[in-house]
Amino acid sequence: MTQITARIPEDTVNALDRAANTLNRTRADIIRxxxxxxxxxxxxxxxxxxxxxxxxxxxxxxxxxxxxxxxED
Structure with missing residues (x-):
């Protein structure tokens, strides 16, 4: 597996964290x-x-x- 780094706006990270918490998943899972x-x-x-x-x-x-x-048939 390869690791990738990206710069993401803070509001997107906040939405990502909310989705991860709601789905009981990690950030990486949601991004993947x-x-x-x-x-x-x-x-x-x-x-x-x-x-x-x-x-x-x-x-x-x-x-x-x-x-x-x-x-119609």
Missing amino acids: QAIETYLEDFNDIALAVERLRDPADETIDWQEARRALLA
Whole structure:
């Protein structure tokens, strides 16, 4: 495991401490989980942007998608 040091504003540290106390976790636990969640979201967004920029990726018209989703069986 690697240790990382960061400067964080006092109000953010206070909010971090409140969250840690409420969840009965350490600061490190909260920070680790926050970073993991951020990176998962970042990867999802990066993949979506990559697909949007791919001219070979098939797309459908919004109205067509809406009709298909709302169609009754």
